[in-house]
């Protein structure tokens with residue numbers, strides 16, 4: 001089995017693994033919803049009752065142009081073969097520059113039993129096919145799969161490590177940036193708040209309400225900050 005790393009994916013991999021089954025391990029950072037799509041539509045010719053099966057691969061409904069009897073025009077729909085599809089994104093939250101990859105899941109993967117277990121922070125093994133969205137020049141990779149396996153979830157310690165690492169890689173952090181960057185690393189608002197409180201209690205960070213910013217105390221001389229505070233209170 002070809003096991004791929006999200007952060008290491010490069011353009012050539014799409015040629016190498018085209019049509020081959022790959023596995024990717026990642027943590028859920030964003031979950032979409034399930035939707036029902038037409039996979040195939042069967043049209044019937046009103047002239048000769050011939051049935052025409054049309055595969056539906058794009059957003060635009062593919063209709064028959066002409067029946068084998070020669071008739072053209074409107075053909076009524078007889079049957080729609082439906083497919084349920086759900087989407088979510090996985091990432092490696094421990095990466096310095098985490099990259100997201102979309103997973104499009106159908107079949108067994110969208111049965112309520114499995115779908116409801118897919119939540120932000122869950123560790124998931126996806127086995128499927130690598131593909132690219134061709135809408136724009138910027139090609140976005142995604143995985144098509146019917147098989148997802150839940151392998152665990154981010155522990156409290158993992159979450160703490162992710163935020164602490166992020167915090168120590170920066171001098172000062174605004175709340176907005178922090179929320180955005182942490183949601184890309186599979187952390188949700190209550191996680192972030194409780195970990196910030198812990199870091200604050202451990203005196204690793206300090207919150208500056210005027211600036212709506214956190215500063216990282218390990219990077220500064222703590223006395224200097226105290227002096228700054230006093231300077232400000234004098235003004």
Ligand SMILES: [Zn+2]
Pocket residue numbers: 045046047048049050067068069070071
């Ligand atoms: Zn016909």
